Amino acid sequence: GAGVSQSPSNKVTEKGKDVELRCDPISGHTALYWYRQSLGQGLEFLIYFQGNSAPDKSGLPSDRFSAERTGGSVSTLTIQRTQQEDSAVYLCASSQGQGASYEQFFGPGTRLTVL
Amino acid sequence: DAKTTQPNSMESNEEEPVHLPCNHSTISGTDYIHWYRQLPSQGPEYVIHGLTSNVNNRMASLAIAEDRKSSTLILHRATLRDAAVYYCILRIWDSNYQLIWGAGTKLIIKP
Numbered sequence: 001g002a003g004v005s006q007s008p009s010n011k012v013t014e015k016g017k018d019v020e021l022r023c024d025p026i027s028g029h030t031a032l033y034w035y036r037q038s039l040g041q042g043l044e045f046l047i048y049f050q051g052n053s054a055p056d057k058s059g060l061p062s063d064r065f066s067a068e069r070t071g072g073s074v075s076t077l078t079i080q081r082t083q084q085e086d087s088a089v090y091l092c093a094s095s096q097g098q099g100a101s102y103e104q105f106f107g108p109g110t111r112l113t114v115l
Numbered sequence: 116d117a118k119t120t121q122p123n124s125m126e127s128n129e130e131e132p133v134h135l136p137c138n139h140s141t142i143s144g145t146d147y148i149h150w151y152r153q154l155p156s157q158g159p160e161y162v163i164h165g166l167t168s169n170v171n172n173r174m175a176s177l178a179i180a181e182d183r184k185s186s187t188l189i190l191h192r193a194t195l196r197d198a199a200v201y202y203c204i205l206r207i208w209d210s211n212y213q214l215i216w217g218a219g220t221k222l223i224i225k226p
Contacts, residue, residue, distance in 0.1 A: 004158075035216075042202065042216030043159070091158050100147045100206040101166070104214060106158035 002026065004107035006092050012113045013082055021077040021110045025094030033095070033104060034067055034077050036088040043091060049075065050098050082114045118142075119203045124221040127193050135188040135220055137203030142183050147206040149214065150177065150188050152199040159202065162188065198224045 005024045013019050025032050030051045035043040045059040049069040060066070064082075069075040079086055089111050093104040120138040127133040139148065150162040163170055163177045165186070170177040176189040190197055202219040 033214075042218050043214070045215070093158075100145070101164065103149070103161040103164065104151075104159075105161070108158050 006107035023092030029094035031095035133190040
């Protein structure tokens, strides 16, 4: 079946521009996560959506970062006024449920480069 | 605060078993132990998870110490395609169930 998809796969932008990253989770998965990964590092949690509940935004590094999830499916991560330190791979994952035993399925990521 | 400790890298020969260790001395009773791996230029991939008992699936086995302060991921017969970074992660029950990632172990497979 279809896995998690993300677009674009690569994004190069100039410092100060806004970018939007898209995630299509696996159909029926209620939980959706955004992470980012800097070169050679582990993943850093950004934000979490579960069903219709208010998202957990505790990992967002600044107010330049925001995300929404429409209709409990597709999610968009927006970075305003991008900075060079925002350069990283942004990964989206979805999960069938909220429990700690559920595995997360990851997309291929969006590589963001801010010049 | 990654809560797990893994060696930075390990090497193994192709077609031999690989034992990847992980220490998680601060684990609490309801934390699950998850393992993921990440192949070069790809998103992470789920490998296995467990709570108290040893677990087996088509990819690997997970051996959990009796006190749960450590665990070992076992690849029974490594292939070149198993070369990846392997992450041992505690899935915290009373959080939003996010995965807290450390730096992982880079597994190198020698032909």
